[in-house]
Amino acid sequence: MSEESEVNRAVVTPARVVIALCLVAPFVAMLWVGSYSKIDPTFIGIPFFYWYQMLWVFISTALTMxxxxxxxxxQRARTSQGGGASK
Known part of the structure; x- marks a missing residue:
């Protein structure tokens, strides 16, 4: 096996697992409608169904960031280790 193919090979690292969880969590939360399909508790007169979804807009932003x-x-760590691996 050549060095270049080893450097470009996908590797599962703990950081990448955390990245995947950050990106999948909002989808799971929004697709599980039964968990938030209710009116109570209300927040400043807004039913739970609506404010829960709006809260996830901000949570999703933070998780994506x-x-x-x-x-x-x-990528910086892989580049410094591999001597210029492509992105």
Whole structure:
């Protein structure tokens, strides 16, 4: 096996597992409708069904930003280790 193919090979690392969880969590939360398909508890007069989904907009933003920062760190580490691996 050549060095170049080893460097470009996909590797499962703990950082990449965390990245995947950050990106999958909002989908799971929104697709599991039974968990938030109710009116109570209300928040400033807004039923749970609506404010829960709006809360996930902000949570998803934070999780996506976290995943992006972890991905950048992982790519920098791989580049410095592998001597210029492509992105």
């Amino acid at each position: 976290t995943a992006y920062k972890l991905w950048q760190r992982d």
